[in-house]
Amino acid sequence: MRYLDKDAIENIAIGAAFLGTGGGGDPYIGKLMALSAIEKNGPVKLYSVDEIEDEDFFIPAAMMGAPSVLIEKFPKGDEFVKVFQKLAKYLGKEKIAGTYPMEAGGVNSMIPIVVAAQLGLPLIDCDGMGRAFPELQMVTFHLDGISATPMAITDEKGNIGIFETIDNKWTERLARTATVEMGASALVSLYPTTGGQLKQSGVHHIITLSEKIGEIISAKNRDAKEKLQELLKLVSGYELFQGKIVDVIRETKGGFNLGKINLEGMEGYKNEKMKVHFQNENLIAEKNDQVVAMTPDLLCLVDYETLLPVTTESLKYGKRVRVIGLPAHEKWRTEKGIETAGPRYFGYDYDYVPMEELVKKVVAEHV
Numbered sequence: 001m002r003y004l005d006k007d008a009i010e011n012i013a014i015g016a017a018f019l020g021t022g023g024g025g026d027p028y029i030g031k032l033m034a035l036s037a038i039e040k041n042g043p044v045k046l047y048s049v050d051e052i053e054d055e056d057f058f059i060p061a062a063m064m065g066a067p068s069v070l071i072e073k074f075p076k077g078d079e080f081v082k083v084f085q086k087l088a089k090y091l092g093k094e095k096i097a098g099t100y101p102m103e104a105g106g107v108n109s110m111i112p113i114v115v116a117a118q119l120g121l122p123l124i125d126c127d128g129m130g131r132a133f134p135e136l137q138m139v140t141f142h143l144d145g146i147s148a149t150p151m152a153i154t155d156e157k158g159n160i161g162i163f164e165t166i167d168n169k170w171t172e173r174l175a176r177t178a179t180v181e182m183g184a185s186a187l188v189s190l191y192p193t194t195g196g197q198l199k200q201s202g203v204h205h206i207i208t209l210s211e212k213i214g215e216i217i218s219a220k221n222r223d224a225k226e227k228l229q230e231l232l233k234l235v236s237g238y239e240l241f242q243g244k245i246v247d248v249i250r251e252t253k254g255g256f257n258l259g260k261i262n263l264e265g266m267e268g269y270k271n272e273k274m275k276v277h278f279q280n281e282n283l284i285a286e287k288n289d290q291v292v293a294m295t296p297d298l299l300c301l302v303d304y305e306t307l308l309p310v311t312t313e314s315l316k317y318g319k320r321v322r323v324i325g326l327p328a329h330e331k332w333r334t335e336k337g338i339e340t341a342g343p344r345y346f347g348y349d350y351d352y353v354p355m356e357e358l359v360k361k362v363v364a365e366h367v
Contacts, residue, residue: 011214016109024105056097065185237326
């Protein structure tokens, strides 16, 4: 166990936004919420999964919807605790042993810190994705047959509800409809789990990894190339492209940010092109019309100079970025993982190929 201080939270926000693959919310907004919570309530205890009891009960907290909406539709701040407590009460649980993030992301990794600070609960160093995904059934708990419901959902107006669904895809469908009606963003608590289930099905050490990534990216007096090499070594990743955004096609539809960007290469990628397709998160990268990365592997865009993560809602013409790929957690590379969050689920006519194989085939000269 250790305490998360201001520096830790700032680094976690950056690293989680990187692992969020363009989704999961703006890290600046998330950082402000978490820092405000610990300033008012004191530091948060971080526990590893090895330090929790199998029979203890845990509830996560998160935001769902289109990340671009959060920029204008900011939470009041009390919704996080309300939705958490609503689910705990519905479950009849007087004692909740802690909370944890559902996914990595600049906001969704910070919301559980807010809840932990406000309620005096421990934060557990794991999540349900090891990255961010756009739909509620796209979590490792689902892969192991754990139900998303009972689930609580609320908005900034005070509307609050409980879902009990027949399966996790129905949870996504019904909660997405409610989220759209709530203004395209909502606060949720779902996938209530025991400590044993977290140990079996969670992605461990995600907060610690996020912090290490943030430390590398935010390091002073080091150039981008040096930091990039250290980052790639830490995450077993690859630089796939360097380029300038020359076109952004984006829309908010059905509670998602949808679109694609076109990049023109620079430096060692001059005269080359890349397309990146996204649905809240970056899903597919095509270099010179050949796929070089595909979901569920991670596809991360960072600022060319600073290496700070670039979220899909902040993509704009003229921005210079580096495109980084890294392998997904092993649970996502199983048959059910690929069925749940692979390219064909999102409508792309590709069979999943691990990033390592694509890199060897297409971009080995740039590795």
